[in-house]
Amino acid sequence: MAAKGRAPLRARDLRYRPQPLGSNTLHCVLLDMSASMLRGEKLALAKGCLLALTESFYRRREHLAVIGFSGNEARLLQAPGKVATFNAAWIAPLRGGGGTxxxxxLQLAQTLMQRRRKASSAQLLSLWLLTDGRFNDLPPRPQLADSCHIVDFENEAVALQRCQRLARDWDAQWISAAELNRV
Structure with missing residues (x-):
């Protein structure tokens, strides 16, 4: 508009300027580090998935927060912020065990998303749950998440299929970790 001045608007006056990639998305990743994730190397696969996600988010210049949960509580592994270049150094030593x-x-994720929404109402909030679904009650969908993705690491002979049910309840994208490994 500045290029045209007071003259009538013409096609040659319009300029296309691409927006920076991803600066408007925060991905909140919840990593299940419980004892059930230790069976069948599920936690190792989940850590590999987390590493791949961080690389993808970095390439798109998006933001990331990571919450690990095991034992009796969840804890913040990576505070919300731009994704770092190399993430294997903090992902590799993560250990699991205990309850789920x-x-x-989800409460910690909700708190993080509330803070981000207050800071920027336009920022997209995307929640990723990496789990085998071995928990008792199916939790409600996080209210502030604009999109939800559930990566299902269940590989037991008797499948409970809780992740699939959770994805339906949350209207979330369900991703089988087994399919990810075949790619």
Missing amino acids: PVASA
Whole structure:
């Protein structure tokens, strides 16, 4: 508009300027580190998936927060911010064991998303749940999440299919970790 001045608007006056990639999205990743994730190397696969996600988010210049949950509580592994270049150094040493406090993780994620929404109402909030679904109650969908993705690491002979049910309840994208490994 500045280029045209007071003259009538013409096609040659319009300029296309691409927006920076991803600066408007925060991905909140919840990593299940419970004892059930230790069986069948599920936690190792989940950490590999987390590493791949961080690389993808970095390429798109998006933001990331990571919450790990095991034992009796969830804890913040990576505070919300731009994704760092190299993430293997903090992902590789993560250990698991104990219970599956998914409700605690979702509450912490909700708190993080509330803070981000207050800071920028235009920022998109995307929640990723990496789990085998071995928890008792199916939690409600996080209210502030604009999109939800559930990566299902269940590989037991008797499948409970809780992740699939959760994806339906949340209207979330369901992704089988087994399919990811074949790619």
